[in-house]
Amino acid sequence: MDQQWLEMAALRRRRLARDAWIPLYRYRTTESGQRGHAGYTEDVESVYSLAFPTGLRPKGEQLTWQDVDAGSGPTIDDETYTETGKRRFYDEDETALELVLIQEYSGAESVWHVHQDLVMALRVVREGNVWVAPEEGFEQVIRLMTDQNGAPEGIEIRSEALRDYLCARNMALRLFKFRIRQCVETKADIVNWPETPHEIEDEHGRFVGMAHEIFEGGMPVGRSVAVFKMWRTDDMDSDVPLLGEETEENTDGKTWGVEQSGTTLHQYSGENFSAEWIEPAAGSRRVRGDKVPSAVSFLIEADGTLANADDLNDEDIGRWLWFSPTVVLEVLAQKGSSLKWHSQDTASLMMSSGERVHFGMNTIGNVTVYAHDVARLPEWQRRLWAARNVSPEGGVSEELVSAQVRTEPAETKAPEAEILDLMKWVDEGCQARYGFALFRHRSDLAELVAATHRFKARDHTSLLALAKNVARLTADLFDETALKKALNTAKDDKSRSLKLVERLLALDVGEENAYALLTPLSGIYDLRLSDAHLPKSDLSDAFSRTGIDASVSFYHQGLQLMSAWASSLLSIGKVMHQIPL
Structure with missing residues (x-):
């Protein structure tokens, strides 16, 4: 040192x-x-x-x-x-x-x-x-x-x-x-202090530097140790000895000094x-509820015009804001937040602090929100939304306008909102028709389905990850054991779940129709296998079978994947409930 x-x-x-x-x-x-x-x-x-x-x-x-x-x-x-x-x-x-x-x-x-x-x-x-x-x-x-x-x-x-x-x-x-x-x-020369203790007192406090010699073990050089020993001289031969008050007659003692020697070392110290x-803030937003001016602004015009969040915190302001679809993932990453669908293109984000933000998806895949719904949020949530604020483009979601302006909510349905009910409906039909449930039981099924949605598709890699999640909730969840038993397959039959479901459906609708019904799910499964480096031609074919247009935004590709999943489940359920396709 x-x-x-x-x-x-x-x-x-x-x-x-x-x-x-x-x-x-x-x-x-x-x-x-x-x-x-x-x-x-x-x-x-x-x-x-x-x-x-x-x-x-x-x-x-x-x-x-x-x-x-x-x-x-x-x-x-x-x-x-x-x-x-x-x-x-x-x-x-x-x-x-x-x-x-x-x-x-x-x-x-x-x-x-x-x-x-x-x-x-x-x-x-x-x-x-x-x-x-x-x-x-x-x-x-x-x-x-x-x-x-x-x-x-x-x-x-x-x-x-x-x-x-x-x-x-x-x-x-x-x-x-x-x-x-x-x-x-x-x-002995690692410091050049002119004296010891070396003291500095300035705006940074008071510093004291010390340097002195010690013997190995810690005893300062030049110092000795005085040892004192005292004892009682009372008669202790009695069966029941009793010590009386301490006096000069019943005590004795001695003292001596100890001088240490050995290797000389140098001990240095610096103390400050x-x-x-720590000064208080100008206002107390959290504890006292002060109206502290917001430091957050949002883009409100295509020319880059900004407006402060406080100015937008007016229910009658009549403006909407635009955000990247990734804002949904940012909000859902907050503990306690959730997503609730109202129609195919509108939903609400239930914030962890209790607020709700109603939003809609426009034609190019941007999130649109009535400005007041974001501006009224706590400051920390305003900052979260502002980080994903984008320039107005693609207009306001038609379904959002229909609900908020014309008070005519769209009657469309988001595929994400139907999946869980469809899976239960398919199970009911399979049980009634063939005597077993198609899906293996999972206690966390509702949570897994809720976490599988179009917003997970941020880029090509995450789109394939979304396909993997869907495959886990279909191909991986189909009960192969029950399917093989129902089909009375040979013991050496290596068919996997999708092919087994196709053969089961073929009993009612024929092989050609059964193949068509399972095509989207097989395409999704092949996208899931892209981690194993499928050739580009096979990947394109998987996109085609799934019904995904690779030329549109990743948000729309995610929506197409989710729609293919829901549509396929609906068709399978119709067969099992003996409803005409």
Whole structure:
């Protein structure tokens, strides 16, 4: 190690207030080597915090790192009870707030708590070592940091959330920071400090550098150890000895000194004490519900004209917004969100925070939404939508306009909305007609079907992945054992599920019609096999059999794939229910 490492100039200049995550409490130690021996290094970082009301800020300026520590319980001074989490100063009526509380146990590891008021105000819930905000897409707001053994070493909070809370409480947070680095070296010249202790006091805090000689093991050179030994001289020969009060007559003792010698080493240390303020936000959108101006804008014209979200947050504004279809995947990626179809081209995104956004798909595959429906969302969701905002193109979805303007909802149906019912209907028909259910049971079937939709087709690769998911819900889910039993196949028959279903249907509609009914599903299955590097000609044929036009947008290709799946299931069900095709 060298002087630069000990003086930690870059770390001393760093201001935690600029970080995205602010430590509320931190105690982290990194050691290497054997203490008191050459090559030993230690790096200790401590951060304590106290939230001060405006009236107590002068007191916060006066306190140093040595004056504070993490809260560990209530205090009682002169019969004055101060509850856990509050720090009272003798000459003040107001109290500072400890946002992290350390609960100590005799003989057990301490437990670190986040102040309950902070948890409740930010509406976060703990999941493992993080506190998430369910109303904000389960975003991480607070997190507990642990070392490699799982022991706690820090609690951090997202800067934006902390400042919002401080604003609501008319407080500012004071961070008290202490950093020490030390090392043991054989050389005596790794620093050029003119004296020891070497002190620097500036806007970055107070730095103290120390250098001194030690004997191997840690004893400072030039110092000795005084040992004191004392004992009682009472008569202990009695069957029931009793020690009386300690006096000069029944005690004795001796003392001696110990001088250490050995290999001389050099121990260096650098300590820095500093403090800084984390200021409150200008407004408190989360905790107090302040109307903070939005920082989000949306494209509203093809010439690039933008409008602020606040200006669009008017139900009578009469505008729509356009988005890439990938916005649906972005929203669905938020925990607790879901998709509900209303017609072939319209649906609602049920947001994790409880809001609903009704949207429609236009002719070129863009998502169109009435502007107010997006502008009224919480700011974090506005940002999510704005990231996928595109220039107006392709017009507003005809089915969306029909529902929102003419109040005549389209009577079309999205294939995604029919799949689960079709599968159950097919099973009922197969059971009645042939005596068994076509699909093998899966307890998570509804979830798998809901996760299989046209928006998964973002590009060629993801389109093929969508085909794989569909194949898993058809060819892979058809009950081959039951099919072979119903067809009374030979034991060495290697036919797979699709061919077996085709042979079953052929009993009622003939081989040619049965082949036609299974053609879309066989095309989907071959697309699924594209991972095995099918020749391009075979891939084109699979597209053709599935009914996919490779010249249209991937969104429309995904829709065509889903429609082929639903159409094929409908036809199979009609045969099994003996309904004319």
